[in-house]
Amino acid sequence: MKFNEYILTSKSICNINLKERTKKLYMYLFNQYIVPYFLDFDMAKLDEAILQDFLIYLANKDLSTNTIKLIWRILKTIIKDNKLNISFDDIIIPKTHEKQVDAFTKIEQKQIEDKLNVDRSPKHIGIVLALYLGLRLGETLALKWEDIDFSGKVVNIRRTVYVDKNKLNYSTPKTKSSIRTIPLPFFLEVLLRKIKKKSNCEFVVSHKDKPIVPRTYQHFFKSLQNKARILKPKGFHSLRHSFATRAIECGIDIKSLADILGHKNPTVTLNRYAHSMMEYKKTIMNKIGRLYN
Numbered sequence: 001m002k003f004n005e006y007i008l009t010s011k012s013i014c015n016i017n018l019k020e021r022t023k024k025l026y027m028y029l030f031n032q033y034i035v036p037y038f039l040d041f042d043m044a045k046l047d048e049a050i051l052q053d054f055l056i057y058l059a060n061k062d063l064s065t066n067t068i069k070l071i072w073r074i075l076k077t078i079i080k081d082n083k084l085n086i087s088f089d090d091i092i093i094p095k096t097h098e099k100q101v102d103a104f105t106k107i108e109q110k111q112i113e114d115k116l117n118v119d120r121s122p123k124h125i126g127i128v129l130a131l132y133l134g135l136r137l138g139e140t141l142a143l144k145w146e147d148i149d150f151s152g153k154v155v156n157i158r159r160t161v162y163v164d165k166n167k168l169n170y171s172t173p174k175t176k177s178s179i180r181t182i183p184l185p186f187f188l189e190v191l192l193r194k195i196k197k198k199s200n201c202e203f204v205v206s207h208k209d210k211p212i213v214p215r216t217y218q219h220f221f222k223s224l225q226n227k228a229r230i231l232k233p234k235g236f237h238s239l240r241h242s243f244a245t246r247a248i249e250c251g252i253d254i255k256s257l258a259d260i261l262g263h264k265n266p267t268v269t270l271n272r273y274a275h276s277m278m279e280y281k282k283t284i285m286n287k288i289g290r291l292y293n
Helices: 003-009 020-038 048-059 065-081 106-115 125-133 137-142 186-198 214-227 237-249 254-261 266-272 274-289
Strands: 154-157 160-164 167-171 180-183
Touching (some): 020 048, 020 065, 020 160, 020 167, 106 214, 125 137, 125 186, 125 214, 137 160, 137 214, 160 214, 180 254, 237 254, 237 274, 266 274
Antiparallel strands (some): 154 180, 160 167
């Protein structure tokens, strides 16, 4: 049986227990990487060596280790559901290098902040939230005023937003670690209090008292970078990377940073921001060196 016929018998990637957004991610990865590789393949010839070659193929696609693991999970589930006699014990998932994060320099960050009119615009405050709380785009645009505990001086991240069929959809974050509570810096508390007084929207980041579509906000951020004369504009996620980089420069410990960012494992944080850690280490070593007399 050819793979394109074989997959029709599997219901693995349409698991009813998955969130709709997760199903779509699985289907995308399935159609993007698994189907093209095995499309005309005779499934009777499938063995461990072929599966290992497939994982190496994925690694050469410059995919992250986590993405490769997810694709492998999908494929394994399909194989198990169809009761193929395949052993996975000796198959190794190749480790790929963590991609270099693209953070703003301190000068670029200052240029962006100079263009922000945060005390008057509920639209601009989203950029500050990402820069100083390390929020993802979906988390930023899904943040409601009820999520900000002014008395406790914390921000509760409880949902994210995504677009499906041209409609805004709000759901809990994909992982448990993404549901978190972040301390609220004093300067940001002051800014948010000012904006809340003028806001008629339940969402913190809004435009004309309405929530903002993620793609629209990405365009807005790119436009703002052009006005700030950023030579090489970056994506919104670079604000989150910039927060992490500044936090390390200020001496934060990796476990605390991982908790704030919503990473499941501090090792992920350490690997992703190793370059920033090296600069921090150099600073510390020079401070220690000054003790020499």
